[in-house]
Amino acid sequence: xxxxxxxxxxxxxxxxxxxxxxxxxxxxxxxxxxxxxxxxxxxxxxxxxxxxxxxxxxxxxxxxxxxxxxxxxxxxxxxxxxxxxxxxxxxxxxxxxxxxxxxxxxxxxxxxxxxxxxxxxxxxxxxxxxxxxxxxxxxxxxxxxxxxxxxxxxxxxxxxxxxxxxxxxxxxxxxxxxxxxxxxxxxxxxxxxxxxxxxxxxxxxxxxxxxxxxxxxxxxxxxxxxxxxxxxxxxxxxxxxxxxxxxxxxxxxxxxxxxxxxxxxxxxxxxxxxxxxxxxxxxxxxxxxxxxxxxxxxxxxxxxxxxxxxxxxxxxxxxxxxxxxxxxxxxxxxxxxxxxxxxxxxxxxxxxxxxxxxxxxxxxxxxxxxxxxxxxxxxxxxxxxxxxxxxxxxxxxxxxxxxxxxxxxxxxxxxxxxxxxxxxxxxxxxxxxxxxxxxxxxxxxxxxxxxxxxxxxxxxxxxxxxxxxxxxxxxxxxxxxxxxxxxxxxxxxxxxxxxxxxxxxxxxxxxxxxxxxxxxxxxxxxxxxxxxxxxxxxxxxxxxxxxxxxxxxxxxxxxxxxxxxxxxxxxxxxxxxxxxxxxxxxxxxxxxxxxxxxxxxxxxxxxxxxxxxxxxxxxxxxxxxxxxxxxx
Amino acid sequence: xxxxxxxxxxxxxxxxxxxxxxxxxxxxxxxxxxxxxxxxxxxxxxxxxxxxxxxxxxxxxxxxxxxxxxxxxxxxxxxxxxxxxxxxxxxxxxxxxxxxxxxxxxxxxxxxxxxxxxxxxxxxxxxxxxxxxxxxxxxxxxxxxxxxxxxxxxxxxxxxxxxxxxxxxxxxxxxxxxxxxxxxxxxxxxxxxxxxxxxxxxxxxxxxxxxxxxxxxxxxxxxxxxxxxxxxxxxxxxxxxxxxxxxxxxxxxxxxxxxxxxxxxxxxxxxxxxxxxxxxxxxxxxxxxxxxxxxxxxxxxxxxxxxxxxxxxxxxxxxxxxxxxxxxxxxxxxxxxxxxxxxxxxxxxxxxxxxxxxxxxxx
Numbered sequence: 001x002x003x004x005x006x007x008x009x010x011x012x013x014x015x016x017x018x019x020x021x022x023x024x025x026x027x028x029x030x031x032x033x034x035x036x037x038x039x040x041x042x043x044x045x046x047x048x049x050x051x052x053x054x055x056x057x058x059x060x061x062x063x064x065x066x067x068x069x070x071x072x073x074x075x076x077x078x079x080x081x082x083x084x085x086x087x088x089x090x091x092x093x094x095x096x097x098x099x100x101x102x103x104x105x106x107x108x109x110x111x112x113x114x115x116x117x118x119x120x121x122x123x124x125x126x127x128x129x130x131x132x133x134x135x136x137x138x139x140x141x142x143x144x145x146x147x148x149x150x151x152x153x154x155x156x157x158x159x160x161x162x163x164x165x166x167x168x169x170x171x172x173x174x175x176x177x178x179x180x181x182x183x184x185x186x187x188x189x190x191x192x193x194x195x196x197x198x199x200x201x202x203x204x205x206x207x208x209x210x211x212x213x214x215x216x217x218x219x220x221x222x223x224x225x226x227x228x229x230x231x232x233x234x235x236x237x238x239x240x241x242x243x244x245x246x247x248x249x250x251x252x253x254x255x256x257x258x259x260x261x262x263x264x265x266x267x268x269x270x271x272x273x274x275x276x277x278x279x280x281x282x283x284x285x286x287x288x289x290x291x292x293x294x295x296x297x298x299x300x301x302x303x304x305x306x307x308x309x310x311x312x313x314x315x316x317x318x319x320x321x322x323x324x325x326x327x328x329x330x331x332x333x334x335x336x337x338x339x340x341x342x343x344x345x346x347x348x349x350x351x352x353x354x355x356x357x358x359x360x361x362x363x364x365x366x367x368x369x370x371x372x373x374x375x376x377x378x379x380x381x382x383x384x385x386x387x388x389x390x391x392x393x394x395x396x397x398x399x400x401x402x403x404x405x406x407x408x409x410x411x412x413x414x415x416x417x418x419x420x421x422x423x424x425x426x427x428x429x430x431x432x433x434x435x436x437x438x439x440x441x442x443x444x445x446x447x448x449x450x451x452x453x454x455x456x457x458x459x460x461x462x463x464x465x466x467x468x469x470x471x472x473x474x475x476x477x478x479x480x481x482x483x484x485x486x487x488x489x490x491x492x493x494x495x496x497x498x499x500x501x502x503x504x505x506x507x508x509x510x511x512x513x514x515x516x517x518x519x520x521x522x523x524x525x526x527x528x529x530x531x532x533x534x535x536x537x538x539x540x541x542x543x544x545x546x547x548x549x550x551x552x553x554x555x556x557x558x559x560x561x562x563x564x565x566x567x568x569x570x571x572x573x574x575x576x577x578x579x580x581x582x583x584x585x586x587x588x589x590x591x592x593x594x595x596x597x598x599x600x601x602x603x604x605x606x607x608x609x610x611x612x613x614x615x616x617x618x619x620x621x622x623x624x625x626x627x628x629x630x631x632x
Numbered sequence: 633x634x635x636x637x638x639x640x641x642x643x644x645x646x647x648x649x650x651x652x653x654x655x656x657x658x659x660x661x662x663x664x665x666x667x668x669x670x671x672x673x674x675x676x677x678x679x680x681x682x683x684x685x686x687x688x689x690x691x692x693x694x695x696x697x698x699x700x701x702x703x704x705x706x707x708x709x710x711x712x713x714x715x716x717x718x719x720x721x722x723x724x725x726x727x728x729x730x731x732x733x734x735x736x737x738x739x740x741x742x743x744x745x746x747x748x749x750x751x752x753x754x755x756x757x758x759x760x761x762x763x764x765x766x767x768x769x770x771x772x773x774x775x776x777x778x779x780x781x782x783x784x785x786x787x788x789x790x791x792x793x794x795x796x797x798x799x800x801x802x803x804x805x806x807x808x809x810x811x812x813x814x815x816x817x818x819x820x821x822x823x824x825x826x827x828x829x830x831x832x833x834x835x836x837x838x839x840x841x842x843x844x845x846x847x848x849x850x851x852x853x854x855x856x857x858x859x860x861x862x863x864x865x866x867x868x869x870x871x872x873x874x875x876x877x878x879x880x881x882x883x884x885x886x887x888x889x890x891x892x893x894x895x896x897x898x899x900x901x902x903x904x905x906x907x908x909x910x911x912x913x914x915x916x917x918x919x920x921x922x923x924x925x926x927x928x929x930x931x932x933x934x935x936x937x938x939x940x941x942x943x944x945x946x947x948x949x950x951x952x953x954x955x956x957x958x959x960x961x962x963x964x965x966x967x968x969x970x971x972x973x974x975x976x977x978x979x980x981x982x983x984x985x986x987x988x989x990x991x992x993x994x995x
Contacts, residue, residue, distance in 0.1 A: 047955030059865020
């Protein structure tokens, strides 16, 4: 029994075991697993569908931006040359550092700023300024890298390094070290946000380096090149793998100026340590041979990005070194205006060469006493002596006879009161006062006494040094005014403006100007040059510019401004030079400056044995006394 | 006679599919390593596949019942091996995973533990009586899995350690789980999450965080996922062509010949290529499942289904990672990713599955 039982149990157990070992028991669960597998595969495929079929363009673009880097190839600006082809402004090779904002890690900024001696705040502001530009556009964050800074960039070229940095070759502007012709040339700088919003700069983009003043600005389009681009395939470490596109940079064109470096240097030296301006023109074609304004600035400081402390210093300087006094200083001309009054008198018939006045040291007009600059008086004065000795009383009389309307008319004819049209930005106009002008500006009646002041170049009359050179040069040419310009033009000069005046009257005035320099008692004797007939006129203006007076900036008593305008040779002028020496006290102190420049011109001419420019000298009936004729 | 029976009854479709997938892997390794220090990896991979085939042959020549009997021995050897890795393993990029062998080859023990664990769990489950697992069984099975997993975690290799879990899960699922046990396991898993978080390395935590939001750190941990998505997306419908994928060729894609190989494949072969290869994987998986269905006994079924579960897990985690739907855990793509241990281990496991089918008429 027990055996049977145990056998039964064993059978039972083995049956149970067989049942338990049937693999089909889990068939349902295996099927469940199969369904789960299908679900998993659908889940995965839907992931690929989403990325590859729904919006592959999005990812293709990102893959491209990942791997294609566009690096600017910076175009060099054109050189600026003097009239003889000597280089005034050059470029020099340097490295600039660009930052790729796509790869920028915010925590790297302090490291970059420290490694490259940049101010982190300034760097952040700079990047902020580019916020509107596409992120793949690189930003130049520093120019003119030192070897140590280049080493810093190179040392961080590894996967954990500063992948956002890239060095590019650049051409930095190099200006003459001594600020030579700084105001003429101007400077370049990065276009500012304010400029970008203005019409003039609409075609520029943030980061562009543009001409900001002077020739650099006026001829920016000519000088600037077109930046090229290198498109490179980069790997995940930012290393270049292959060049896939190259657009050559188009260098800017060179620009030849009319400036003569030899004359410019002389004028610069003559103005050393002084405040004022010198302009030398060729009255035969309007070419500017030299132009100096002092105090000056160093354009190299602007060459890329001016440091803010340098900028503050320049702007807060009361002498305003950024002002180009040659075209922007508007000052009373003083006695150098007298030739214009004399011309107006002769032309209108108000006086003739026999007109005489007794100068006792002053005279009363309209109930007011006007002094002559010579206290004891000039005695009997005619036109010639009036110009030679610059007698104020004589010109008070002329002025009162001619009247303000005609003075203004001739002042405007010779070129005062409006821009000469020189190829520089921001030229000032000056003021030629008249009753109409006063009514328009101040709603006030003209006082007759004002005419007396204007007759000796005072009152509301203001001129720029360039206007003086232009006006007197044209007068010396017998009434032919060529527009001043700084850039050499091929071909014949632009047709001049011809004044309706009698050349004989001009000759009488020029003869007076000859006497100023060459006759005893002449105020401009210091401009005399042996062998060269130099004409000229001194001027001492008692006022600072009206603007300065109005703005009440007269901290200390202002010294008189000294003027001298001279030209040579008197009978057929080739060069006219004006010097403004602010605070120079008396006009004769400005005369040597003009003399030096004229001398340099004729010395060079003698050295080269030929005329410095193609001559279209104009004779208009000036006959100098034999004694004054130049010795051979 | 034995040999002719092998030739007749062998799971040829499975072997064929595995070889086609492996060939695709070799091609992709070739393309992805062109011009790099890994340029010779593709033919090394060929060697591994050849060795894998040999191992496959070796495994099917022994009845899987014999292997099951010997499983405890293998298991103990595995534990010893994992301990040895920790003691004298070769450290590569912050983890000790390999035991150096001769001629510059390295042996990644944790890969082979997968097959051993499949056998060990199958053996345990096959010996059970009753229709449901008892709590005591769950604890034993859990310990059986946790021991090697803990050793692998220590290396540290979170991905491989996690890959032991689906083997356990599949076994429990098939053996039958009581509802209350299931709920209890779910609770334990929920509780384990914060505890696990505590024990994770910083970079592992970062990976999980960036999985949830890759843009958080586009140059760090999120970088891999973003670059992978870009690569996949840039592939489009037809792909950029072999060796033409910029993401792959310019190394924006991380490890394009190992963990991210499918990303490189997707870039160069497009959606069409992806569907073809995923289709092959699906067929392979179904073939393994069929092996399980044809198993002569429960032990065989457990073995084959263990392989199937592990395969599905690898595909889900690796391919999901490539499209940004799974965190970056360092789990390789079976049969395609470069790596000797991985290839050998997969051919070994496919051999186990085939072994089961091959023995369907014995009994």
